[in-house]
Amino acid sequence: MSAPFTTVAGLAIPLPVANVDTDTIIRIEHLLDNGRAALREHGFAALRLRADGSEDPACALNQADLAHAPILVAGRNFGCGSSREHAVWALEVRGIRVVIAASFGDIFVNNCYQNGVLPVTLEAPQVDALLEEAQARRPLTVSLLEQRITTTDQRHFAFSIGPWQRQRLLSGGDDIALTLADRAAIDAWQRHDRGHRPWIWSAHS
Amino acid sequence: MKPSTLFDKLWRAHVVRELGDGWALLHIDRHLLHEMSGAPALTELMERGLPLRNPELTFATADHILSTAPGRRGDSYAPGAKLWRSLRTHCESLGIRHFDLDSGEQGIVHVIGPALGLTLPGATVVCGDSHTCTHGALGALAFGIGSTEIVHVLATQTLAQRKPRNMRLRFDGAPGTGVGAKDLILSAIGRYGADAGSDYAVEYAGDAISRMGMEARLTLCNLSIEFGAKYGFIAPDDTCIEWIAGRLHAPQGADFERAAAAWRQLRSDDDARFEREECIDASRVAPTITWGTSPEHAMPVDGVIPDPAHADAATAAAWRKALDYMALEPGRPIAGTPIDFVFIGSCTNSRLDDLRAAAAVVGGRKVAPRVEAWVVPGSAAVKRAAEAEGLASLFTAAGFQWREPGCSLCVAANGERVPAGARAVSTSNRNFVGRQGPGARTHLASPAMAAAAAIAGKIVDVRCSA
Numbered sequence A: 001m002s003a004p005f006t007t008v009a010g011l012a013i014p015l016p017v018a019n020v021d022t023d024t025i026i027r028i029e030h031l032l033d034n035g036r037a038a039l040r041e042h043g044f045a046a047l048r049l050r051a052d053g054s055e056d057p058a059c060a061l062n063q064a065d066l067a068h069a070p071i072l073v074a075g076r077n078f079g080c081g082s083s084r085e086h087a088v089w090a091l092e093v094r095g096i097r098v099v100i101a102a103s104f105g106d107i108f109v110n111n112c113y114q115n116g117v118l119p120v121t122l123e124a125p126q127v128d129a130l131l132e133e134a135q136a137r138r139p140l141t142v143s144l145l146e147q148r149i150t151t152t153d154q155r156h157f158a159f160s161i162g163p164w165q166r167q168r169l170l171s172g173g174d175d176i177a178l179t180l181a182d183r184a185a186i187d188a189w190q191r192h193d194r195g196h197r198p199w200i201w202s203a204h205s
Numbered sequence B: 001m002k003p004s005t006l007f008d009k010l011w012r013a014h015v016v017r018e019l020g021d022g023w024a025l026l027h028i029d030r031h032l033l034h035e036m037s038g039a040p041a042l043t044e045l046m047e048r049g050l051p052l053r054n055p056e057l058t059f060a061t062a063d064h065i066l067s068t069a070p071g072r073r074g075d076s077y078a079p080g081a082k083l084w085r086s087l088r089t090h091c092e093s094l095g096i097r098h099f100d101l102d103s104g105e106q107g108i109v110h111v112i113g114p115a116l117g118l119t120l121p122g123a124t125v126v127c128g129d130s131h132t133c134t135h136g137a138l139g140a141l142a143f144g145i146g147s148t149e150i151v152h153v154l155a156t157q158t159l160a161q162r163k164p165r166n167m168r169l170r171f172d173g174a175p176g177t178g179v180g181a182k183d184l185i186l187s188a189i190g191r192y193g194a195d196a197g198s199d200y201a202v203e204y205a206g207d208a209i210s211r212m213g214m215e216a217r218l219t220l221c222n223l224s225i226e227f228g229a230k231y232g233f234i235a236p237d238d239t240c241i242e243w244i245a246g247r248l249h250a251p252q253g254a255d256f257e258r259a260a261a262a263w264r265q266l267r268s269d270d271d272a273r274f275e276r277e278e279c280i281d282a283s284r285v286a287p288t289i290t291w292g293t294s295p296e297h298a299m300p301v302d303g304v305i306p307d308p309a310h311a312d313a314a315t316a317a318a319w320r321k322a323l324d325y326m327a328l329e330p331g332r333p334i335a336g337t338p339i340d341f342v343f344i345g346s347c348t349n350s351r352l353d354d355l356r357a358a359a360a361v362v363g364g365r366k367v368a369p370r371v372e373a374w375v376v377p378g379s380a381a382v383k384r385a386a387e388a389e390g391l392a393s394l395f396t397a398a399g400f401q402w403r404e405p406g407c408s409l410c411v412a413a414n415g416e417r418v419p420a421g422a423r424a425v426s427t428s429n430r431n432f433v434g435r436q437g438p439g440a441r442t443h444l445a446s447p448a449m450a451a452a453a454a455i456a457g458k459i460v461d462v463r464c465s466a
């Protein structure tokens, strides 16, 4: 279940590191922690903390003015690796609703949609341009209705998203309820399949 | 009809409803659960008052947060005990088949699924785990999913997914001595990048694949996600179909014959179009090892550690960070680097063929002094078989620890860790920062290379390890 998404405006966190994996976003042992508050505390520890455990002031994720920034501009292949949805929750607890990168881990993308977080894929030079805005602390406006990102000097960066996925983000809500409303179609599919591929249905013995 | 790829066919066969713009509601034929992501999802299902739609298509085992210490029990590692118990209780009350510790069939979910005949060609297989792509080795449409998606499958036996593009990656030619599936796929990831398969479904083909045994194919497909691909698979052939015959939960008798006839149809049409095609000459691939903190940091073991001075700015920055974390110097040969730890295990390389390959390299030799070396079989069945054919005693005589099945040092979620600063050669699939424990330095390699490193106490070219 996720909150509806329309327009997000604010500062963006610059994180120009390629291949930030979901292990880096949230270490596995914190998947056992109770509640999402732990995700805020431990999220991105590998990037935020120095070897002695102290916060690295050079890391944008530690900078006070970006503590509630709703946008993240990331390096290519962001969210690769493990399927842990906690990686998206670790973004959410920081208030991040939009992630912009040249490419993403595909499972991470699905997990974003499940939580009302918008993953925006752009060409590398466009990501670089937005990264500059982020570094200069100039806010961005992300409009899902218009499918574009706008800078303070009115440059527009259009992005694509499927109409079905867009509608789901705009309305928020619960996928399971939506699918259960289609129960008859699933029943019919399974009835046909039992005759067609009986071997799929006989493993549980 | 328009020529189709195998992926197109598998996809089409499972569409319950088209949702527009490439999205479809797909039927899920096999849902595999493990304690870490599965147990909390079952709890959520119950809390939301939703019934489990198809218990007969749902299977479970524990692997991630179980201790693998000899003689362990489900609750030996306290932080995981709760999830293991919760999985057990939920499976009992919901009628889910659970391959628990006392069943004799427990193991890493991606090892037992295929081995028990649960994974079948043409089936959709999901699990709350990114290495579900492993099952694609059997011609299954298998992919990893997140927590919310797990609950969706439990409640509806379907998932809404967007169809990715098609890629074919061919491996042609005969690999040289000491080169196996792990080397082939690592070198592909090194060449094309860790996001090359992003938004693609990748079919592996070519004569090197046709000649490959099923366990090697499982290793290859396992690393699809490290190539950026959620789906990686191989068309089922006679090797595959014969391998499945007689497995515990596979169809039997006339049922099997009928299934096999259908499975033989599962291939890409000759003139099918792939948005991307790549070809690798397998005969030119050397034993491969990673030097950095992304699987794309792969290199031939007889090469020198790359120099950021020769890369573009963004890559150079990443390489410097990785070299720093790994405490390596550019321009030096990687072979000869002293190591502290060896891990042979994980859903990549913990099957019987993997253990045999490692044992063949060990021979009668001993693990180098000061090196800690572990062998963690992928399942109770692999463990039994390895003990029966003398592999276990060979490993223990050489000084390896012989442990209980589970994920262990692959993910370090069960209290087992490579110590900070220690350097490990590992047969697993991820060399991410801290993956094997905070500060641990991981080099990914094949079981043969890992065994050779254990004996030598340093990274060595397995072709020179006699």
Ligand code: SF4
Pocket (backbone or CB within 6 Å): B063, B064, B108, B109, B110, B129, B131, B346, B347, B348, B406, B407, B410, B411, B428, B429
């Ligand atoms: S062995 Fe490693 S990669 Fe495989 S399922 Fe377990 S934790 Fe994941």
